[in-house]
Amino acid sequence: MxxxxxxxxxxxxxxxxxxxxxxxxxxxxxxxxxxxxxxxxxxxxxxxxxxxxxxxxxxxxxxxxxxxxxxxxxxxxxxxxxxxxxxxxxxxxxxxxxxxxxxxxxxxxxxQVLVEVRQRFLRLLETIDGVVWEAEIGVGNTFLSPQVERLFGYSVEEWRADPNFWRAHVHPDDLEQALVIDDAAYNATHSYAYEMSYRLIAKSGKVVWVRDLCRAVVEPGRPNRMIGLMIDVTQQKNTELELVRSENRYLLATRGSNDGIWYWNLRTDALHVSGRFHQIVGLGDCDHVHDGGWRFLEKLIDPEDRGRVQAAYRRHLAGNSPNFSVDFRAFHGAGRLVWVNWRGLAEF
Structure with missing residues (x-):
C-alpha cells in the first residue's frame, strides 16, 4: 500500500x-x-x-x-x-x-487553577532558606525566588534587569575564582553538579558569604544554563574566622608564656604538646602530637616518680580533686634530670 x-x-x-x-x-x-x-x-x-x-x-x-x-x-x-x-x-x-x-x-x-498552582509553588519557595535561581549565558538570570530581596536587599526586577548583575556584585577578591567556575559551567559539554563559596556585596554594602549549590544543564541544540540555590552562610563563616583568630591568639599566648602547654585526649591517647613543652625537657622547640601519650610520658618521668604522678592524675579523673598538680623529675634531652611541675584540668 x-x-x-x-x-x-x-x-x-x-x-x-x-x-x-x-x-x-x-x-x-x-x-x-x-x-x-x-x-x-x-x-x-x-x-x-x-x-x-x-x-x-x-x-x-x-x-x-x-x-x-x-x-x-x-x-x-x-x-x-x-x-x-x-x-x-x-x-x-x-x-x-x-x-x-x-x-x-x-x-x-x-x-484560576494555574494562579493557585503558581501561588503554592511560590509559597513553597518562600519556605526555603535561600535563593533558588536559573541563569543562561548572554541572558543572565531567567528566574529568581523572592528571598533574594530579604538576603541581599535587591529586588528580583533589579537583579534581572542586568545580565551581568551577579558578576558585578561578587566581592572583588573572590571574582576571579568564581568566574573560572562559572565560565566552565557555561562551556560544559555535559551536565554536572558543583558548588562554590564566595562573598556577595548586598545593597546595604554588607558583605554576605554565600554557598552556591549549582548544576550545569547541558541539552542538545540550546545554550547551557545553570540552576542553583544560594545559601547565606555568613554566620558560619564568621564563626570559622573567629575560631582561626582565637587559635592565632592562643598560639601567640603560648609562645609568649614560659609554660609548656599540653592537651591529652585520653580516648585516643594522643598527647598534643607545645614547642615550649619540648624546650623545657630538651626535645626541640616544635609543637608535636605524640600518638602514644602515656608511653611518651612514661619515658620522660623518672621511674621513682612515675607512681606518684599516676596517682595524682587518677585522683583527679576519679573526681577526688578539682585539678591536679604534681612535681616530678624528668629526663632532659641533654642527659640530665630536671624538676618540672605538671598541672592540668580534665574536661569530661
Missing amino acids: PTPPAPSAKLLQLLPEAVVQTDALWQITYLNPAWHKLTGHSVEAALGRSLLEFVHPDDIGTMRSGMPVFRLRFAGADYRWVRLQLHPETDAAERVISRQGVLIEITEVTE
Whole structure:
C-alpha cells in the first residue's frame, strides 16, 4: 500500500489553530494565519523574532525547561495563558534543529487553577532558606525566588534587569575564582553538579558569604544554563574566622608564656604538646602530637616518680580533686634530670 502524502503547507494555512515553528535558538521560522487571529500579532512582524520575546519574563525559564503552559503577550500588551507543546526535530547527532507545535489559548478555562498552582509553588519557595535561581549565558538570570530581596536587599526586577548583575556584585577578591567556575559551567559539554563559596556585596554594602549549590544543564541544540540555590552562610563563616583568630591568639599566648602547654585526649591517647613543652625537657622547640601519650610520658618521668604522678592524675579523673598538680623529675634531652611541675584540668 502506498504511503499517504504528508499534510501540505496549504492545509496548515487552513487550520483554525495557530501552528508555530522555531529553530534551535527559538527564532520563529513559520506561523500560519491562525497566529494573527489568536494573538493579534501579524505573521510578517513575528517571523524572524525570538518566540521568547512574546513569553512573560517570569515564565521563560519554565517554558524553556519544557513546561507547555505559560503566559504569552498578545497584541495590546496583555498576557494570556496558552498551551504550546513543542515537539523537537533532531538531526543524526540528536541535536535539536527545530521545534513545532500548536498554540491554544486556555485563559478562561485554567487561569484560576494555574494562579493557585503558581501561588503554592511560590509559597513553597518562600519556605526555603535561600535563593533558588536559573541563569543562561548572554541572558543572565531567567528566574529568581523572592528571598533574594530579604538576603541581599535587591529586588528580583533589579537583579534581572542586568545580565551581568551577579558578576558585578561578587566581592572583588573572590571574582576571579568564581568566574573560572562559572565560565566552565557555561562551556560544559555535559551536565554536572558543583558548588562554590564566595562573598556577595548586598545593597546595604554588607558583605554576605554565600554557598552556591549549582548544576550545569547541558541539552542538545540550546545554550547551557545553570540552576542553583544560594545559601547565606555568613554566620558560619564568621564563626570559622573567629575560631582561626582565637587559635592565632592562643598560639601567640603560648609562645609568649614560659609554660609548656599540653592537651591529652585520653580516648585516643594522643598527647598534643607545645614547642615550649619540648624546650623545657630538651626535645626541640616544635609543637608535636605524640600518638602514644602515656608511653611518651612514661619515658620522660623518672621511674621513682612515675607512681606518684599516676596517682595524682587518677585522683583527679576519679573526681577526688578539682585539678591536679604534681612535681616530678624528668629526663632532659641533654642527659640530665630536671624538676618540672605538671598541672592540668580534665574536661569530661
